[in-house]
Amino acid sequence: MAENSSEQHRQAAAELGAIPVAIVTVSDTRTPESDVNGKYLREQIEAAGHRLVGYAIVKDEPDQVAEMLDSLAGGEARIILFNGGTGITPRDRTYDVLSRKLEKTLPGFGELFRMLSYEQVGAAAMLSRATAGVYQNTVVVSTPGSPKAVQLAWEKLIAPELQHLAWELIR
Numbered sequence: 001m002a003e004n005s006s007e008q009h010r011q012a013a014a015e016l017g018a019i020p021v022a023i024v025t026v027s028d029t030r031t032p033e034s035d036v037n038g039k040y041l042r043e044q045i046e047a048a049g050h051r052l053v054g055y056a057i058v059k060d061e062p063d064q065v066a067e068m069l070d071s072l073a074g075g076e077a078r079i080i081l082f083n084g085g086t087g088i089t090p091r092d093r094t095y096d097v098l099s100r101k102l103e104k105t106l107p108g109f110g111e112l113f114r115m116l117s118y119e120q121v122g123a124a125a126m127l128s129r130a131t132a133g134v135y136q137n138t139v140v141v142s143t144p145g146s147p148k149a150v151q152l153a154w155e156k157l158i159a160p161e162l163q164h165l166a167w168e169l170i171r
Contacts, residue, residue: 009168109131113152
């Protein structure tokens with residue numbers, strides 16, 4: 001096995017213990033009571049032994065998305081999970097804000113997400129602008145706001161690599 005293999009990185013990352021995670025739901029209509037994505041992610045984060053250190057719902061307004069990113073990045077959260085605002089409608093602006101701010105991008109996240117989404121929604125997967133990267137030494141992940149998309153991203157991409165992503169920031 002190679003000295004710097006992904007498996008060895010995951011093993012080293014496991015020693016980090018609980019990872020501090022923040023959730024941001026971008027929606028013009030959701031409330032804390034109706035935010036099924038926020039509830040789902042909170043449950044999954046805690047069930048995996050990680051810590052929720054921030055939660056917010058913001059309107060899909062560029063200034064609100066940017067302000068929330070700036071208030072969370074570089075703070076306690078090592079991972080910020082945005083959901084919503086990644087489509088192509090005039091109101092979908094999360095991707096535009098985040099893509100201007102990310103200092104390093106993880107193109108593979110969006111590519112893999114769309115590949116996996118294709119199995120669920122067919123060619124409509126191309127409409128997703130899911131993205132991920134690093135901003136102020138914090139991993140930022142942005143997924144569509146549909147509950148199936150959030151669940152897919154969490155189960156197949158985020159949860160399996162959460163500790164590894166956080167570890168890469170400090171190694």
